[in-house]
Amino acid sequence: MSDDSKFYDSIAEGYDELHMAEQLRKMSDILAALGTDIPKKTEKLLDVGCGSGISTSVWSCDCTGIDPSEKLIGIAKKNYPKKKFLVGKAEELPFPDRSFDIVICVTSIHNFDDVRKGIFEMKRVGKDRFAITVLRKSQKVDEIEKLIIINFRIKKVVMEDKDLIFICKRRD
Ligand SMILES: C[S@@+](CC[C@H](N)C(=O)[O-])C[C@H]1O[C@@H](n2cnc3c(N)ncnc32)[C@H](O)[C@@H]1O
Numbered sequence: 001m002s003d004d005s006k007f008y009d010s011i012a013e014g015y016d017e018l019h020m021a022e023q024l025r026k027m028s029d030i031l032a033a034l035g036t037d038i039p040k041k042t043e044k045l046l047d048v049g050c051g052s053g054i055s056t057s058v059w060s061c062d063c064t065g066i067d068p069s070e071k072l073i074g075i076a077k078k079n080y081p082k083k084k085f086l087v088g089k090a091e092e093l094p095f096p097d098r099s100f101d102i103v104i105c106v107t108s109i110h111n112f113d114d115v116r117k118g119i120f121e122m123k124r125v126g127k128d129r130f131a132i133t134v135l136r137k138s139q140k141v142d143e144i145e146k147l148i149i150i151n152f153r154i155k156k157v158v159m160e161d162k163d164l165i166f167i168c169k170r171r172d
Contacts, residue, residue: 005068012071023054033158043101048090049108053080090118095125102129110138128170133163
């Protein structure tokens with residue numbers, strides 16, 4: 001288990017109380033920025049670094065969330081029993097190529113052990129739509145922004161209170 005997963009396991013119980021309102025505000029900005037690209041009921045969405053499932057909860061399509069923190073995944077399963085959740089890392093996504101219509105990643109990418117690999121994996125399992133947010137105060141924000149620009153076709157960038165929201169398409 002990485003130090004980061006240990007950290008998120010240790011704060012899991014209080015996560016929703018501390019972050020629910022802030023993350024839901026972010027989600028409403030993401031939904032607005034996606035516009036007509038919001039997934040339809042039958043489409044498949046993957047939430048990478050889903051935590052307790054707040055960022056997975058707002059969609060009415062076929063949702064899967066993945067996160068390395070066992071405790072946060074336990075909370076997500078309890079709170080959102082109709083959605084699928086599993087323990088795992090962005091760098092090793094256990095899904096076939098192009099198996100999700102949309103891949104989202106909300107305030108998680110700066111935590112990845114290997115951002116380049118995590119982006120490669122999100123691109124591999126996604127078909128064409130991606131919504132990735134980056135914590136503006138993260139020391140890795142410039143590096144992450146460059147990697148997003150290299151790897152995706154940017155449709156829209158929204159400056160949210162705490163995050164930069166990138167709405168992207170595949171390049172190839
Ligand atoms: C600030 S939380 C965001 C959680 C959720 N997306 C939300 O909006 O509430 C950051 C998450 O990144 C996850 N994380 C850390 N390392 C990760 C990795 N290598 N791959 C995927 N997620 C990771 C943490 O476990 C944590 O749940």
